Amino acid sequence: QQQVKQSPQSLIVQKGGISIINCAYENTAFDYFPWYQQFPGKGPALLIAIRPDVSEKKEGRFTISFNKSAKQFSLHIMDSQPGDSATYFCAASSGYSSASKIIFGSGTRLSIRP
Amino acid sequence: GAVVSQHPSWVICKSGTSVKIECRSLDFQATTMFWYRQFPKQSLMLMATSNEGSKATYEQGVEKDKFLINHASLTLSTLTVTSAHPEDSSFYICSGLWTGNTEAFFGQGTRLTVV
Numbered sequence: 001q002q003q004v005k006q007s008p009q010s011l012i013v014q015k016g017g018i019s020i021i022n023c024a025y026e027n028t029a030f031d032y033f034p035w036y037q038q039f040p041g042k043g044p045a046l047l048i049a050i051r052p053d054v055s056e057k058k059e060g061r062f063t064i065s066f067n068k069s070a071k072q073f074s075l076h077i078m079d080s081q082p083g084d085s086a087t088y089f090c091a092a093s094s095g096y097s098s099a100s101k102i103i104f105g106s107g108t109r110l111s112i113r114p
Numbered sequence: 115g116a117v118v119s120q121h122p123s124w125v126i127c128k129s130g131t132s133v134k135i136e137c138r139s140l141d142f143q144a145t146t147m148f149w150y151r152q153f154p155k156q157s158l159m160l161m162a163t164s165n166e167g168s169k170a171t172y173e174q175g176v177e178k179d180k181f182l183i184n185h186a187s188l189t190l191s192t193l194t195v196t197s198a199h200p201e202d203s204s205f206y207i208c209s210g211l212w213t214g215n216t217e218a219f220f221g222q223g224t225r226l227t228v229v
Contacts, residue, residue: 032216043207043220044158046115089157093216101148102209102218104158 006105019077023090120221137208143188144210
């Protein structure tokens, strides 16, 4: 059962453009929504995360938009750079109140063209 | 952020042998460790969750007798792939967190190739 659905599977964006990746979840018990960046042959690294009590969180060029009623959240990368080329995973857990497993989306391979 | 060190980064073993992967939390006490497996161009699939001093909880479809997880201390967890076969070849990743913290910190991953 796929609890976190992610799209698109792959994305190509011109340098300086905006990269947008979308995710949807099913379990309303989820209360923590992180985004991870993974480079080939490496483990994932936390990029930015949000809780459902806010609709948006921004850190530098990265912004998460969260729609609790629609059970959807998205990652926006502004002024995309070649160094942003990586695989991005959205995730969800009910771990804010206690240690809980993180459920990953299927991933988006992002390529930024120079 | 906190650091999780995973070793080895890659290993090649013969079919039928066992391989141990170590995951150490260097600057925090990992009360919970997660082990994931990732096939090429796919997402991370949770294999098991372990709490220090307790038996690991395995996800459905993961053979607990094949993938032995030990979490004997707050800074070390190990995954042993027993009687490895070529279909076990994958990228294995651990992550740890401590009680009261939501963010899990990931190791660098281990590329296992069984020949």
